[in-house]
Amino acid sequence: EQARENRSNPLFFSHYDQAPILERYALLTRLRQALDDHSLDIFLQPKVELETGLLAGFEALVRWPQADGSYIRPDQFIPIAEHGGLIGELDLQVLDKTLQTIQLLQEQGIHTPVAFNASPLDLFEPSHFETMLRMISDSGINPTLLELEVTESRAMEEYDMISERLQQLMDMGVGVSIDDFGTGYSSLGHITHLAASTLKIDRSFVFRMEESTDAVHVVDMILRLSRRFSFKVVAEGVETDTQRKLLLELGCSIGQGYLFSPPLPVNDAVDWALHHSS
Ligand code: C2E
Ligand code: MG
Ligand code: MG
Ligand code: MG
Numbered sequence: 461e462q463a464r465e466n467r468s469n470p471l472f473f474s475h476y477d478q479a480p481i482l483e484r485y486a487l488l489t490r491l492r493q494a495l496d497d498h499s500l501d502i503f504l505q506p507k508v509e510l511e512t513g514l515l516a517g518f519e520a521l522v523r524w525p526q527a528d529g530s531y532i533r534p535d536q537f538i539p540i541a542e543h544g545g546l547i548g549e550l551d552l553q554v555l556d557k558t559l560q561t562i563q564l565l566q567e568q569g570i571h572t573p574v575a576f577n578a579s580p581l582d583l584f585e586p587s588h589f590e591t592m593l594r595m596i597s598d599s600g601i602n603p604t605l606l607e608l609e610v611t612e613s614r615a616m617e618e619y620d621m622i623s624e625r626l627q628q629l630m631d632m633g634v635g636v637s638i639d640d641f642g643t644g645y646s647s648l649g650h651i652t653h654l655a656a657s658t659l660k661i662d663r664s665f666v667f668r669m670e671e672s673t674d675a676v677h678v679v680d681m682i683l684r685l686s687r688r689f690s691f692k693v694v695a696e697g698v699e700t701d702t703q704r705k706l707l708l709e710l711g712c713s714i715g716q717g718y719l720f721s722p723p724l725p726v727n728d729a730v731d732w733a734l735h736h737s738s
Contacts, residue, residue, distance in 0.1 A: 488544040491537055494524060495549050501525055502557045503723035504574070506732060507694055507716045510704050515736045516714050517573040518565075519609065520558045521723045522550065538579070547579045548588045555592060559599040561726055562606065570733045573635060575607035583610070583622040596634065607635035609660065612644040619650060626655035637694070642682055651685055659686055663697020663717070670702055680710050687711070 494500055500522055507517040524532040541547040558576040565572065582588055596603060608629060610622075626636045637658040642665055661682055668675035679695075686693045695707050698717030707715060721732060 484540055487537060487540050488546070491524070491541060491544070491546055491550075495546060495553065498553060499525060500550065500553055500557075501531075502554060502561065502726065504561065504726055504729035505716060505723040506721050506729070506736065507714055508720045508736070510695075510698075510708050510713055510715045512738075513720065513736065514738050515570075515572055515733050517575065517607070518561075518729060518733075519575045519577075519716065519723075520554060520561065521577070522554050523723075542579060542581060547581050548585060551576070551578055551582050552588075552591060552595065555595055558606070559595065559601055562601050563599070564726070565730065565733065566601075566605075568730055568734065570730070570737065571605065572733065572737075573605050573607050575609050575635070575637060577609045577639065580610060580618065580622060583625045584618065589625055593628075593632075596632070603633035604635070607637055607658070609637040609639040612638045612641050623653075623655040630655060630657060640696070642678060651689055654689075654691075656691065658692040658694060660694045660696050660716075661712070666695050666697045666703055666707070666717070667699070669706055670700065676706065676710075679707070679712070683711050 501524075502520040503523050504518040504520055506515055507519065508514060509516050522534050522538075524534075524537060526532060538547070538550075541550050555576050555578075558574055562574050565574070578592075582592065596606060608626075610626070630636055635658060636656045637660050638654060638656045639660050640662040641659040642662045659682065661679060665675050665679050665682075669679060683693060685691075693712050693714065695703075695712050695715040696717065698704055698707065698715040698719045700719060703717075704715065704719060724732060
């Protein structure tokens with residue numbers, strides 16, 4: 461009944477169409493405020509040795525705290541930030557928190573790399589990229605304790621433009637990970653000259669491994685290619701012990717996922733690290 465009324469009422473229909481746009485605009489306005497207030501947080505998710513469960517690194521993931529104590533997840537606001545021109549500033553604030561966190565971990569005796577996620581847009585804008593480099597060198601941290609993760613599919617669209625910048629980061633000692641590897645189209649052709657140290661196997665493949673031999677073959681092939689071209693590999697989204705064992709059998713030694721730990725507030729991550737270090 462409701463549906464029929466909507467269809468026969470053009471005014472209602474167009475209002476309904478616009479609602480998501482208005483919602484997006486409201487979110488963008490609130491996000492602008494959150495950036496002005498520096499109120500975004502990071503959570504840290506451990507990367508672990510699949511054999512031992514010991515800490516192999518952390519990934520910083522942005523969280524947007526709300527007045528009611530809940531958090532908005534990045535999937536709900538990163539695309540809005542990208543379209544609304546706020547992603548550069550957001551990523552720099554996350555980088556700043558990541559550098560502070562590396563410092564904090566060092567003070568606790570935890571010397572492990574911490575990754576931050578960068579939008580490919582960060583790498584296009586020259587002044588923005590310069591700011592990133594300056595923040596890293598001004599922080600005084602050992603650059604080998606920092607990693608940048610950039611999504612493969614989008615990184616590939618303008619690959620020539622950004623590969624030079626990724627290489628510049630690697631020359632400084634910063635690690636570069638290709639995130640969600642395997643979901644882009646041009647990955648196999650590009651693998652020979654990727655400016656990256658690590659490939660992160662997308663969790664959609666890890667998720668399907670238990671039920672699909674095709675998914676196992678894809679993971680196996682990514683691992684073989686990685687060995688051939690000397691990339692480190694991290695498996696994303698490891699949720700079960702069966703997946704962990706399968707990955708180990710295929711020769712993957714590092715993973716990340718709910719089986720080991722969800723992303724944690726920084727203080728909890730420090731505790732986790734102290735209990736999972738050799
Ligand atoms: P990502 O970099 O691929 O991060 C992995 C996502 O998978 C995270 O979601 C993490 O919480 C989730 N995850 C981890 N282990 C598991 C698991 O075992 N099972 C399942 N189902 N999920 C798992 P999150 O934190 O919501 O982040 C989503 C995406 O948002 C990230 O994907 C990244 O692309 C983007 N993102 C996060 N923080 C930032 C940031 O500071 N800047 C930018 N530009 N993007 C960010
Ligand atoms: Mg990532
Ligand atoms: Mg990923
Ligand atoms: Mg992802």
